[in-house]
Amino acid sequence: MIHRGRDPWLGVALALGLVLIALVVLPQLWLVRASLVAPDGSPTLAHFARFFREARYLSALRNSVILSLVITALALVVAVPLAFVHARYRLPGKGAVLTLAAMATVTPPFLGAYVWIMLLGWSGLFSSALRAVGIPFDSIVGFQGIVWVGLWSTVGLVFLFAHDAFSNMDPSLEEAAMSVGASRRRAYLQVSLPMATPALLTVGYLVLMTAFTDFGTPKIIGGDVEVLPVLVYNEFLGEVSTSPSMASTASLVMVGLSTIVLMAQRWLLTRRSYALPGTARATRRPLSRLGTVLVMTWTGLVFLLVFTPHLVVTALSFVTWTMDVPRLPVTLANYEALGRRSLSPVLVSYVLALVSTVAAVVAGVLVAYIVVRRAFAVLGPGLNALVMFPYLVPGTVLAVGLIVAFSRPPLALTGTGAILGIAYFIRKLPYSMKAAEAALYQVHPSLEEAAMSVGATPARVFRDITVRLILPGLASGATLTFLATITELSATIMLYSAAWTTMTVVIFQAAQGMGGQFGVASATAVVMMVSIYVPLYLIRRHYRVGAVLS
Amino acid sequence: MPVRVAGIRKQYGGAAALHEVTLDFPAGGFATLLGPSGCGKTTLLRIIAGFVEPDAGTVQVGDRDVGGEPPWRRRIGFVFQSYALWPHMTVSENVSYGLRLRRRPRAEVAERVRGVLERVGMGGLGDRHPGQLSGGQQQRIALARAIVLEPDVLLLDEPLSNLDAQLRVEMRREIRRLQREVGITTIYVTHDQEEALEMSDVVAVMSQGRVEQVGTAEGVYRRPRSPFVATFLGAATLLHGQAQADGTLLVAGQRLPLSLPSSLAGRTVRVAVRPESVSVVAEGAPGALHATVTECGYHGHLWRVVARVADGLDLVAYTAQAVVVGQAVSLRPSEGVVVEVELSSR
Numbered sequence: 051m052i053h054r055g056r057d058p059w060l061g062v063a064l065a066l067g068l069v070l071i072a073l074v075v076l077p078q079l080w081l082v083r084a085s086l087v088a089p090d091g092s093p094t095l096a097h098f099a100r101f102f103r104e105a106r107y108l109s110a111l112r113n114s115v116i117l118s119l120v121i122t123a124l125a126l127v128v129a130v131p132l133a134f135v136h137a138r139y140r141l142p143g144k145g146a147v148l149t150l151a152a153m154a155t156v157t158p159p160f161l162g163a164y165v166w167i168m169l170l171g172w173s174g175l176f177s178s179a180l181r182a183v184g185i186p187f188d189s190i191v192g193f194q195g196i197v198w199v200g201l202w203s204t205v206g207l208v209f210l211f212a213h214d215a216f217s218n219m220d221p222s223l224e225e226a227a228m229s230v231g232a233s234r235r236r237a238y239l240q241v242s243l244p245m246a247t248p249a250l251l252t253v254g255y256l257v258l259m260t261a262f263t264d265f266g267t268p269k270i271i272g273g274d275v276e277v278l279p280v281l282v283y284n285e286f287l288g289e290v291s292t293s294p295s296m297a298s299t300a301s302l303v304m305v306g307l308s309t310i311v312l313m314a315q316r317w318l319l320t321r322r323s324y325a326l327p328g329t330a331r332a333t334r335r336p337l338s339r340l341g342t343v344l345v346m347t348w349t350g351l352v353f354l355l356v357f358t359p360h361l362v363v364t365a366l367s368f369v370t371w372t373m374d375v376p377r378l379p380v381t382l383a384n385y386e387a388l389g390r391r392s393l394s395p396v397l398v399s400y401v402l403a404l405v406s407t408v409a410a411v412v413a414g415v416l417v418a419y420i421v422v423r424r425a426f427a428v429l430g431p432g433l434n435a436l437v438m439f440p441y442l443v444p445g446t447v448l449a450v451g452l453i454v455a456f457s458r459p460p461l462a463l464t465g466t467g468a469i470l471g472i473a474y475f476i477r478k479l480p481y482s483m484k485a486a487e488a489a490l491y492q493v494h495p496s497l498e499e500a501a502m503s504v505g506a507t508p509a510r511v512f513r514d515i516t517v518r519l520i521l522p523g524l525a526s527g528a529t530l531t532f533l534a535t536i537t538e539l540s541a542t543i544m545l546y547s548a549a550w551t552t553m554t555v556v557i558f559q560a561a562q563g564m565g566g567q568f569g570v571a572s573a574t575a576v577v578m579m580v581s582i583y584v585p586l587y588l589i590r591r592h593y594r595v596g597a598v599l600s
Numbered sequence: 601m602p603v604r605v606a607g608i609r610k611q612y613g614g615a616a617a618l619h620e621v622t623l624d625f626p627a628g629g630f631a632t633l634l635g636p637s638g639c640g641k642t643t644l645l646r647i648i649a650g651f652v653e654p655d656a657g658t659v660q661v662g663d664r665d666v667g668g669e670p671p672w673r674r675r676i677g678f679v680f681q682s683y684a685l686w687p688h689m690t691v692s693e694n695v696s697y698g699l700r701l702r703r704r705p706r707a708e709v710a711e712r713v714r715g716v717l718e719r720v721g722m723g724g725l726g727d728r729h730p731g732q733l734s735g736g737q738q739q740r741i742a743l744a745r746a747i748v749l750e751p752d753v754l755l756l757d758e759p760l761s762n763l764d765a766q767l768r769v770e771m772r773r774e775i776r777r778l779q780r781e782v783g784i785t786t787i788y789v790t791h792d793q794e795e796a797l798e799m800s801d802v803v804a805v806m807s808q809g810r811v812e813q814v815g816t817a818e819g820v821y822r823r824p825r826s827p828f829v830a831t832f833l834g835a836a837t838l839l840h841g842q843a844q845a846d847g848t849l850l851v852a853g854q855r856l857p858l859s860l861p862s863s864l865a866g867r868t869v870r871v872a873v874r875p876e877s878v879s880v881v882a883e884g885a886p887g888a889l890h891a892t893v894t895e896c897g898y899h900g901h902l903w904r905v906v907a908r909v910a911d912g913l914d915l916v917a918y919t920a921q922a923v924v925v926g927q928a929v930s931l932r933p934s935e936g937v938v939v940e941v942e943l944s945s946r
Contacts, residue, residue, distance in 0.1 A: 496684035499651050500742075502671040503678035504698030504749060514697070518688045 058508055063420045063429040066413060070436040073476050077451030078305075078443070084298035084454055097299040107300065110281040115307075117193070117268070117277060118261040121200035125257050129205045130250065132352060133212035134238075135345050139337040147349060148213065149590070154206025154356050156530075156582050158537035158554065160266025161575060162199040164561035165359035166190060167271050168366070175376075195271035200264065202356050204257045211256075215249035216242065219332050247322050255315040259308060263444035265540035266554075270561045278304050279446040279540060286450055287544060294454070301447035308442045360579060367572035376568070384569035388577070392556070392570050396577055399552040402467065403535040406474035407482075411528045413475075414482030419516065422490045423498075441480040445540030449473060453544065465547040473541045478531045485527020489520035526589040533582045553578045601662040601752045601785055602627040603648065608657035610643055617643045618809045621657070625753075625787055626802065630779050632788045634796040635806035636832065641789045644806075645755050648787065649678050661752050677746030677784075681758040683738040685730035691717070691741050692726035698749045716748040717741075720778065736767045743775065747782055754779070754786045760795065768792075772799055793833045797821060805829050827939045830872035837916050839871045839936065849936060852913040857887045858936030870940035875904070877935040878917040888930035891915065893923050907931060 088094040101107045136147060169176045170190035180187040190198060219242060227237035265279040272280065278300055285297035337345065367384050369376045388396075414437075420426065421434050440448060452473055456463040463469040493516060501511045517524075539554040546555050553574050560571030603625040610618040618640045625631045633641040646652040648659055650671035658667050666674045685694050692713050699709045717723050720740040730738055739759055746754055756775070760768045776799050779786045790796055796803050797817045805812045805820060805828075813820055813829045824830035827838055841851030843864040848855040849871055858871060881888050891907035894914070898904075902918045907929055909915055915931050923929060 494682055494684065496680040496682050497686060499649075499671070500678065500680060500684040500686070500745070501697070502651070503649060503674075503676065504745065505672045505701045506697075507670075507672050510701065515686060519686075 057424070059420055059424050060426070060429075062416055063424070063426055063433060066416055066420075067429060067433055067436065069413075070433070070476075073472055074436055074439055077448070077455035078439075080454040081298045081301055081447070081451045084295055085302050087295075089295075097295045101296065101299050101303060106276070107281070107296075110276045110278050110300070111303065113193075113275055114262055114278040114304075117196050117200070118258050120197055121204065121261040122254055122257045124197065124201045125204040125208045126250065126254060128201065128352060129208035130212045132349060133209045134216050134242075136209075136349070137213050137216035138332060138334055139341075139345070140334045141337065141342060141345060141349075143346075147353070148210070150353050150357070151206040151209045151213070152590070153583055153586065154203070154353075155210060156533045156537070156586055157203065157206075157360070157579075158266065158539060159199060159203035159260070159264055160270060160539050160554070160558060160561065161363065161578075162203050162359040163195070163267040163270035164557055164571075164575070165362045166195065166199055167561065169358075169362065170195075171271075191271055191273040193272075193275050195273070196268050196275065196277075199267045199271055200261050202358070203267070204260060205352060205356055207260075208253050208257060211249050211253035212246065215246040217332055219245055221332050224332075248319055251315060251318050251322065255311065258311060262308070262311075263304070263446070263540065265444075265446050265543065266558060266561075270558070279444055282446045282450060283544065286453075294450075297450055298454070301444075301450050304444050304447055305442060308444065312442060363572050363575045364579075366568070367576045369569075371569035384573040387570050388573040392567070392574070395551050395553045395556045395574060398467070398550055399536050399554070399578075400581075402470050402474060402550075402552065403532050406471050406478065406535055407528055407532045409471070409475045410478045410482040410531050411486070411524060414479055414484075414527070415486045415517070415520070415524065417479075417483050418486035418490050419512070422487060423495070437483045438480050440476045445473075445477060445538065445542075446544060448477060449541040449544035452541075464545075465550075467550045470542060470545050470550055470552075473545055474535045474538060477538070477541060478534050481534060482524075482527045482531045485523055485530065486520060489523025489527070490516070492523070493519045529585045529589045532585060536578065536581055553581075603753055603785055603787065604658075604660040605644070605648065606658050606660075608644065608647060608659075609655045610640075610647065610652065611655055616809050618647075618654070621809075621811055623804055623811060623814065625785060627785055628783050629801040630776065630786045630788065630799060631802040631804065632790060632796040632800040633804050633806055634790055634793060634833070636791055638808075639806040640809040641791075641806050642757055645757055645787060645789050648753070649676050649755055650674050675749070675752045677749060677751035677754045679739070679742050679746050679754070679756040679759045681761055683730070683735075683742045683762075685738055685741055685745075687730055689729075690726065691722065691728050691730065691733070694730065694741060695726075695745045695748050698745070702749075712748055716744045719747075719781070720744045721774075735763050736771060739763065739771065740774075743778065747778070747784065750782075750784075752785070754784045756786065756788045758789055758791070760790075761792075768795075775799070797833070803833075805833065807832070823937055824872055824939055827870055827872070830937065830939050834874060835916065836872040836874050837914065838939070839873060839913070841869070841871070843867050843869050843938070852910040854889060854909055854913060856889070856933050856936070858933060860936065860938060864938060864941065868942040869938045870942075871936040872939050873915065873933050873936045875916040875918050878915050878931055878933045880905070880917055880919055880923075881930050881932045883930050885930060885932060888932050889915075891929055891931050893925050893927045893929055896923050896925055898922070905929075 085097050086093055086095070088096060135141070136144065167190065168174055171177060172189040172191065174189070177187050177189060223245060224237040224241050227241045228234060232240065263279060265283060268275065268277045269280050269283065276284070282297045282300045282304070285293050285300065366376055368380050368382070370379060370381050370383065417433050417437050421430050424430060452469055453464055456469060463472070497519065498511050498515055501515045506514060537554060539558060542552055542554055543558060546552060556567070556574045557571050557578070560568055604623070606622045608618050608621040609616070621644060633644060635641045643652060647654045650666065650669065658665055660666070661674070661676070689697065695716060696709050696713045699712060713726065714723070717726060720743055722737060722740050722744065725733070725737070730741065733741065742759070759775070760771050763771060772795055788799065800817050802814065803817050803820045804814045807828050813825050820829065821833055824833060830836040831838065839849060839851050839856070841849045843860045843866065844850055844855065845862055845865040847857070847859045847862060849858050849860060849869070858873065860869070860871065889909045891909045893905055893907050895906040896903055902920060903922050905917050905919050905923050906914055907917070909931065915933060917931060
């Protein structure tokens with residue numbers, strides 16, 4: 051490394067550290083304080099005691115844990131065999147299936163909740179139809195609704211990870227098993243599946259955390275079933291008997307559980323990671339005509355359920371809504387109404403997403419550079435931890451922390467666009483940092499040293515060489531950050547104000563039956579889908595969901 | 601400009617990479633740091649360039665102590681093993697980058713880039729991108745990028761190790777020719793002894809963070825001063841025995857005529873014998889030793905023969921014809937270099 055004393059990166063690292071401490075650590079400390087202080091200001095453990103004693107909190111905790119586990123298990127059961135078949139057999143439409151799975155991974159789950167409740171809610175389109183033909187279907191609302199929506203919104207992610215793992219497996223491993231007498235099925239079960247466990251553990255963890263921290267789905271379709279993110283929301287912003295202390299306490303319980311799950315996943319991964327030699331890809335075997343038809347039907351059914359929300363919401367955006375009931379004829383009136391009266395949420399979403407994406411990418415690159423290229427003893431690992439910590443904090447919790455920390459002068463940010471921008475920035479910083487880090491590891495340090503040896507200062511090296519070389523990686527990282535930001539609901543719902551209403555809030559309110567703007571909300575949802583799928587298409591060659599998340 | 605490093609020490613973690621290294625590199629000369637991987641040669645080169653800060657010691661270029669200067673102010677050219685050409689720039693942009701940083705007039709930049717590309721035999725390829733060039737071409741561009749700035753010193757870190765064998769030999773001569781033309785003080789790191797012997801005015805053999813021996817290529821080859829240097833540079837058989845007053849070495853009950861200095865008579869010594877100083881002679885020739893062939897392998901221009909003179913005494917020789925394993929031969933070693941004298945001698 052170069053001379054410490056005159057390294058400008060030291061100053062950058064310190065400045066970033068301070069900003070992150072103010073935005074990440076302080077709000078969490080305020081949360082801790084709120085959970086440990088009695089109304090009279092004295093320290094107390096009463097809130098935690100109450101949390102672990104009262105039935106309401108315990109049932110929310112139990113609901114959260116059980117729902118997350120059930121959704122994860124079902125998603126693995128549905129997606130892993132399907133991914134295996136697609137990775138190992140010659141089937142038509144490989145590119146299309148992978149594209150659909152990638153699209154599914156960036157779709158916000160609350161969109162599914164919104165549509166499924168319109169289809170299978172008490173007065174849903176399908177429910178009414180089923181009852182009309184004599185099938186006694188009540189409603190999907192409740193536990194089963196959360197599981198149903200959670201399952202179909204995570205199947206795509208599991209499919210992508212598992213497909214990747216099964217495709218990138220050296221075929222000689224199975225051939226070796228068969229050469230010592232294992233049947234093909236035995237080789238699949240005893241060699242291929244275990245070899246894929248690291249990838250499955252990773253995606254299992256991601257699904258578990260997605261389900262555990264999801265606010266929109268249980269709030270929309272959960273009915274009386276309260277889970278922790280919804281509990282935090284209700285305790286903080288509900289109409290009756292709010293308790294910021296209990297919201298903070300529940301928040302910390304969630305952070306604690308997330309941390310335990312992350313540590314468990316890391317521990318399992320270290321025990322089960324295999325150094326895979328070679329880069330050979332698995333060969334794809336032919337499948338009989340009947341087998342192909344069966345598999346493709348099965349695939350079609352799965353993806354039909356995954357994309358039901360997209361199809362339905364698109365259809366509903368083109369029909370006439372009277373008294374909250376969709377009718378023919380087909381019309382563009384909803385889009386006209388959106389353009390005339392309700393364009394503001396679209397603009398707000400774009401402005402916030404763009405600003406926070408730029409900020410997250412710039413900060414992410416700087417942090418990644420310091421972590422990868424500078425051997426700062428404390429600052430490097432410290433910055434890394436500061437950036438990655440929000441990854442563990444559910445959006446709802448993050449929002450509560452920000453409200454508690456920034457609700458009084460001189461930093462009275464509650465209700466402003468700034469607090470939304472800050473929330474998006476720190477929530478998505480881990481993604482842009484990881485993307486930049488991955489890109490930087492591809493740049494050999496000698497490329498930078500070569501520039502120094504011909505007279506470039508560190509700042510010039512960074513500008514002329516490093517940034518130029520990691521630009522493609524940054525572009526895809528920025529796109530993913532943008533997608534995640536424009537679909538953010540759980541923090542947004544706690545932080546937005548009338549002037550700063552986003553597209554996600556409009557859809558959420560319609561799903562809650564508030565606002566009565568189903569037509570416009572459907573049109574908004576279509577605009578949101580276009581906003582995420584067009585950028586996703588542009589970076590499709592670089593899309594590696596695993597590189598950023600795992 | 602001459603380069604001097606003095607008292608350089610560097611530790612990584614607890615392990616010492618360099619112990620008190622002091623070396624002089626003459627102005628305009630071609631010096632090689634030669635050693636196995638992990639011997640500290642690249643670390644020393646990177647310390648001279650300023651990429652690595654030493655724990656102790658000084659680096660002087662001419663009269664200038666550059667120890668306190670960052671790499672971008674040292675005026676030291678560096679050529680990397682991986683070429684390190686910037687893939688987002690054309691060949692011309694790569695070569696001109698340093699000149700542009702110095703804000704030279706555009707016409708001068710163009711002229712110097714053209715000149716240096718001609719000089720390395722890459723004229724007309726200025727608009728290509730590095731990815732469109734072969735390994736050898738890329739290394740020529742890397743060389744051009746370093747010398748176009750007319751640095752005080754040129755450092756090369758195993759620049760040929762990524763090339764295939766034939767090109768490597770060609771590039772050695774090319775680099776040496778360029779260095780002679782430009783007259784720049786050059787320090788070259790390699791683990792390839794053939795490269796070091798062919799190219800260098802001065803060879804510094806390094807092992808485990810220390811300089812084992814410094815000298816001309818021929819001097820170091822012919823008069824190695826340690827067992828390590830003898831075996832790392834070329835092939836040598838190490839014999840452990842007692843020096844006799846008549847210049848022979850007594851080993852395994854045999855007297856080998858190795859023309860050892862008489863001053864060592866009676867001492868226990870380690871002697872390096874090069875295969876080329878062992879000849880296969882007619883049975884009964886004076887000084888010949890009886891031996892049995894145990895190995896015979898073809899090396900292209902000659903055969904390498906290993907023969908057992910006695911238990912614990914094998915000699916290696918080169919022959920023009922193959923010899924049958926198990927056959928009896930007569931060997932006559934004619935010269936040995938004492939590489940170690942044991943202190944406790946009887």
